[in-house]
Amino acid sequence: MRYVTLGMFGVILAISLAITYWAAKRTRTTSEFYAAGNRLSAAQNGFALAGDWCSAAAFLGFTGLTALYGLDGAFYALGPLVAFCTVLFLIAEPLRNTGKYTLGDVIMYRMQRKPALLAAVIGTIVVNFAYLMPQMAGAGVLIKLLTGISYDASVVLVGISMIVYVAFGGMLATTWVQIVKAVFMLAAAALVLVLVLAFVNFNPLILFDGVEKRYGTNFLLPGNYLKNPFDQISLALGYVLGLAGLPHVMTRFYTVPDAKAARKSVIWVMFLAGSFFIATTIFGVAAAYFIGKDALQVADRGGNLTLPLLAQYLGGGAGTLGGELMLGFVSAVAVATILAVVSGLTLATSGAIAHDCYVNLIKHGQVDERRQVRVARGAAVVIGVLAIVLGIFAQGVNVAVLVILAICIAASANFPVLVLSLTWRRFNTGGVVGGMMFGLISSIALALLGPAVLGNDAVWPLVNPTILSMPLGFLGAVLGTLLAGRDRANESRFDDVLLRAHTGVSPSDA
Amino acid sequence: MTGAIRSPARSQLRALLAAKIRLLVPLIIIYLTSYVGLTVLAGFAKTTMAYKIVGPLNLGLILILFNYALAWILALVYVRVAGRTYDPEVERLRAGIEKSRQCAT
Numbered sequence: 001m002r003y004v005t006l007g008m009f010g011v012i013l014a015i016s017l018a019i020t021y022w023a024a025k026r027t028r029t030t031s032e033f034y035a036a037g038n039r040l041s042a043a044q045n046g047f048a049l050a051g052d053w054c055s056a057a058a059f060l061g062f063t064g065l066t067a068l069y070g071l072d073g074a075f076y077a078l079g080p081l082v083a084f085c086t087v088l089f090l091i092a093e094p095l096r097n098t099g100k101y102t103l104g105d106v107i108m109y110r111m112q113r114k115p116a117l118l119a120a121v122i123g124t125i126v127v128n129f130a131y132l133m134p135q136m137a138g139a140g141v142l143i144k145l146l147t148g149i150s151y152d153a154s155v156v157l158v159g160i161s162m163i164v165y166v167a168f169g170g171m172l173a174t175t176w177v178q179i180v181k182a183v184f185m186l187a188a189a190a191l192v193l194v195l196v197l198a199f200v201n202f203n204p205l206i207l208f209d210g211v212e213k214r215y216g217t218n219f220l221l222p223g224n225y226l227k228n229p230f231d232q233i234s235l236a237l238g239y240v241l242g243l244a245g246l247p248h249v250m251t252r253f254y255t256v257p258d259a260k261a262a263r264k265s266v267i268w269v270m271f272l273a274g275s276f277f278i279a280t281t282i283f284g285v286a287a288a289y290f291i292g293k294d295a296l297q298v299a300d301r302g303g304n305l306t307l308p309l310l311a312q313y314l315g316g317g318a319g320t321l322g323g324e325l326m327l328g329f330v331s332a333v334a335v336a337t338i339l340a341v342v343s344g345l346t347l348a349t350s351g352a353i354a355h356d357c358y359v360n361l362i363k364h365g366q367v368d369e370r371r372q373v374r375v376a377r378g379a380a381v382v383i384g385v386l387a388i389v390l391g392i393f394a395q396g397v398n399v400a401v402l403v404i405l406a407i408c409i410a411a412s413a414n415f416p417v418l419v420l421s422l423t424w425r426r427f428n429t430g431g432v433v434g435g436m437m438f439g440l441i442s443s444i445a446l447a448l449l450g451p452a453v454l455g456n457d458a459v460w461p462l463v464n465p466t467i468l469s470m471p472l473g474f475l476g477a478v479l480g481t482l483l484a485g486r487d488r489a490n491e492s493r494f495d496d497v498l499l500r501a502h503t504g505v506s507p508s509d510a
Numbered sequence: 511m512t513g514a515i516r517s518p519a520r521s522q523l524r525a526l527l528a529a530k531i532r533l534l535v536p537l538i539i540i541y542l543t544s545y546v547g548l549t550v551l552a553g554f555a556k557t558t559m560a561y562k563i564v565g566p567l568n569l570g571l572i573l574i575l576f577n578y579a580l581a582w583i584l585a586l587v588y589v590r591v592a593g594r595t596y597d598p599e600v601e602r603l604r605a606g607i608e609k610s611r612q613c614a615t
Contacts, residue, residue, distance in 0.1 A: 071574075082541060
């Protein structure tokens with residue numbers, strides 16, 4: 001049992017519960033529950049976006065990958081940053097202008113037909129659960145590794161925390177948990193970075209030179225981890241287009257007052273998260289240099305303990321006070337990282353179920369405020385319990401498939417439908433349904449037929465399906481549109497949609 | 511009445527959208543080509559990636575850093591142009607719609 005880590009984690013947990021208590025008093029209306037009353041500043045949203053997007057996969061995974069496999073780890077870290085360009089240029093502002101709380105709102109604003117909303121809901125729920133399950137499993141493994149608490153207890157602890165944050169504090173609590181996590185994460189990274197540089201007399205080239213001498217020039221070349229070049233391309237496409245279809249990150253844009261603030265918050269997160277991703281590359285190389293690949297793999301085969309071990313080394317090594325404090329701090333931050341992400345996921349899924357499904361699909365929007373909020377809170381609880389159950393069952397399962405799958409579905413189903421809704425006049429409900437179907441089915445099928453599930457008997461040769469499933473998603477959208485025939489009313493309404501998407505006003509606003 | 515509100519707004523909107531497309535299409539082509547291009551290069555031209563540029567830093571690392579910088583620069587360019595050119599246009603559009611709405615009521 002690692003008491004220092006447990007203690008620090010306890011502090012972070014206490015802070016987040018205090019945040020929730022403060023937020024709960026300010027969360028009464030649906031606008032407050034789903035969008036924090038639209039009152040966040042661009043900087044606040046930027047930090048929250050960084051906290052939401054940088055999962056433990058980024059914090060621990062990228063560092064570990066770089067330490068064990070060299071350049072491929074650096075590649076992995078680049079994609080999540082470039083992905084924000086797609087968001088900034090195509091999605092953030094129109095989304096803020098045309099939707100209210102969810103991705104479904106945007107699709108519904110464009111199509112005004114229930115099948116379209118249903119398709120959007122399915123896309124949101126599938127992506128969110130595919131993302132949530134590995135996060136819960138990862139939480140179980142990580143907390144057990146870092147603190148000694150059992151896997152099941154860890155999953156339950158994370159699950160109950162996120163239920164409390166979301167059900168009581170809604171988007172306001174979620175946001176501030178994410179902001180606090182981002183601040184801690186960046187502080188930890190800055191501390192480790194300064195120490196790394198101090199150890200090499202502020203000449204980082206020593207690190208790169210050192211690992212090359214130790215592991216050969218191949219270490220700093222691509223291909224050590226992702227052996228198939230098409231797999232690399234597929235992964236890159238998945239990230240760069242998938243973020244724009246990820247509901248729990250995209251709905252963060254509803255928390256700011258207008259499109260301009262949404263735009264600025266992307267700049268904030270690009271610099272915050274981007275600097276962080278570059279740092280993970282330096283950390284990985286430093287860990288390989290100071291500690292060595294073998295020792296890292298002994299500690300954890302996937303390299304997930306690389307960053308905590310590096311921190312421990314820089315603090316003075318195992319057994320020293322500095323070493324243990326550093327290890328505890330970085331480990332606690334890693335655990336906090338998971339809480340922030342799963343809260344965001346739970347809130348976004350609650351939006352899909354309570355707001356899209358219950359209020360809009362089933363009750364045609366005829367539900368009073370208080371009931372809407374109550375249903376939203378209830379949905380958060382149900383989702384949380386489901387997440388706990390799934391997390392416990394996922395122990396030992398290869399959750400890497402799910403992580404890839406979530407981003408891939410976002411890129412293959414959600415992204416094509418979203419972008420076409422905002423840009424193509426002819427696009428209609430048939431296209432939404434077709435795009436979702438083709439995108440969902442192809443990504444899931446190809447993932448199940450691929451090496452991650454079938455190993456050497458794989459029918460589909462790539463771990464990442466995106467390179468085929470994303471074009472198929474677009475194809476399904478086009479085919480569905482053409483097969484559904486022309487909808488003149490929908491097409492002439494597109495002018496109003498464009499006006500609203502790019503200016504925030506509608507001609508029929510009273 | 512709605513026709514009267516929409517006509518000047520419509521042409522203003524079209525002009526705004528044309529301006530946005532003129533900026534966004536090149537930006538999108540640049541960042542996508544650069545990023546996917548780098549990935550293609552990494553997959554199929556490993557020996558090229560090995561060229562040392564600055565000390566032990568090879569072309570691969572340099573290109574990765576370049577793509578970080580490119581993403582940041584393109585984003586800042588867009589935000590700058592949007593703030594200086596598009597936002598005033600949007601304000602004008604909205605004011606125009608407000609006025610026509612007031613005249614109509």
